[in-house]
Amino acid sequence: MALSSKITGVGSFVPERVVTNHDLEKMMNTSDEWIQQRTGIVERRWVDANTSTSDLALKASIEAIENAGIDKNDLDMIIFATLSPDHDFPGAGCFLQDKLGVPGIPTLDIRQQCTGFLYAMSIADKFIKSGSNKNILVIGAEIHSKGLDRSPEGRNVGVLFGDGAGAIVMSATDVKDGKADSHIINCHLHCDGSYAKELWLPGPGTGFNSENRCDQKMLDEGLHFPQMNGKVVFVNAVKKMSQSLINLCKESEVKFEDIDLFLFHQANLRINSKLAEMMGIPEEKVFNTIQKYGNTTAATIPLGMHDAVKEGKLKPGMLVASAAFGSGFTWASSLYRF
Numbered sequence: 001m002a003l004s005s006k007i008t009g010v011g012s013f014v015p016e017r018v019v020t021n022h023d024l025e026k027m028m029n030t031s032d033e034w035i036q037q038r039t040g041i042v043e044r045r046w047v048d049a050n051t052s053t054s055d056l057a058l059k060a061s062i063e064a065i066e067n068a069g070i071d072k073n074d075l076d077m078i079i080f081a082t083l084s085p086d087h088d089f090p091g092a093g094c095f096l097q098d099k100l101g102v103p104g105i106p107t108l109d110i111r112q113q114c115t116g117f118l119y120a121m122s123i124a125d126k127f128i129k130s131g132s133n134k135n136i137l138v139i140g141a142e143i144h145s146k147g148l149d150r151s152p153e154g155r156n157v158g159v160l161f162g163d164g165a166g167a168i169v170m171s172a173t174d175v176k177d178g179k180a181d182s183h184i185i186n187c188h189l190h191c192d193g194s195y196a197k198e199l200w201l202p203g204p205g206t207g208f209n210s211e212n213r214c215d216q217k218m219l220d221e222g223l224h225f226p227q228m229n230g231k232v233v234f235v236n237a238v239k240k241m242s243q244s245l246i247n248l249c250k251e252s253e254v255k256f257e258d259i260d261l262f263l264f265h266q267a268n269l270r271i272n273s274k275l276a277e278m279m280g281i282p283e284e285k286v287f288n289t290i291q292k293y294g295n296t297t298a299a300t301i302p303l304g305m306h307d308a309v310k311e312g313k314l315k316p317g318m319l320v321a322s323a324a325f326g327s328g329f330t331w332a333s334s335l336y337r338f
């Protein structure tokens with residue numbers, strides 16, 4: 001028997017407001033046809049003005065805790081992946097912990113963008129395997145809409161992202177049969193910071209030749225909006241996600257054909273089709289949600305996980321592979337029996 005961690009509860013939440021590509025046509029110099037053809041996105045969700053990232057996370061967390069069949073007071077840690085925290089500091093985990101009403105337990109914010117949730121899952125797995133923690137709440141939540149350039153010039157990035165949250169509870173488990181029992185099998189985490197400026201949010205920040213971390217010049221130059229070199233990101237996403245997953249499966253002695261479901265990050269439907277094609281994965285084994293949510297960064301994988309459970313496509317005992325890629329560049333892959 002070996003001490004391990006498994007996913008015991010999943011929850012998600014998306015804001016009610018649906019923003020279609022046609023809605024964006026009225027704000028930006030774009031078209032439904034372009035967005036669907038180049039990305040697969042049809043619509044996304046945007047919050048209203050009085051909602052924060054920890055508000056979305058709270059709703060997803062309550063559902064995950066309920067589905068795990070534990071009391072919130074059984075949690076002994078919160079790990080929160082987001083690039084769009086309520087405030088620069090303290091971390092979004094602190095705000096969520098207060099709203100959830102579980103004072104005293106440690107909280108940790110993960111700043112690894114689209115890869116954040118897989119980093120968070122891997123860290124939770126290691127805390128649990130060390131024997132120090134039993135029930136960790138792991139969240140990915142984002143509010144992109146408040147940070148996008150929604151002017152006619154904002155189309156490069158503005159059409160891609162949406163708001164949402166997903167949460168899981170990871171709990172300690174004794175694994176008797178490493179092949180059959182539900183548990184996290186293996187995770188690989190990666191980063192190459194030499195690509196940091198290919199997809200980033202420059203301001204506000206201390207990385208400017210300025211005495212202030214936020215000034216009018218930064219705002220005038222639009223440095224508070226995300227900037228992306230889409231083609232470089234696209235090519236690297238396909239390359240790095242496939243490499244990571246191939247290596248992970250090899251190391252874990254798992255064959256692709258034995259994997260029941262692939263829950264990839266959702267940045268572009270064409271990225272996921274290319275991944276499936278390169279790795280010989282049947283398209284029906286890849287669960288995509290980008291059509292209805294856009295790219296929700298750290299929220300994407302748990303949001304997809306919850307939708308897959310609701311649609312009966314993800315069932316206990318299934319072997320699942322996830323891979324993600326994003327700003328940093330960061331990328332990761334994970335294998336788990338659900």
Ligand code: UT7
Nearest residue numbers: 030031034038114155156159230231233234267268325326
């Ligand atoms: O989660 C990780 C983060 N993000 C990603 O992984 C994204 C990876 N990259 C991509 O998904 C794609 O590169 C994009 C969807 C961002 C862009 O698709 P693309 O096929 O690489 O298009 P492009 O950037 O080469 O642009 C093609 C044309 C350009 O016009 P010209 O120069 O050919 O006249 C763009 O200005 O499409 C134009 N364009 C748009 N047109 C209408 C760019 N964005 C838009 C838009 N609506 N929203």
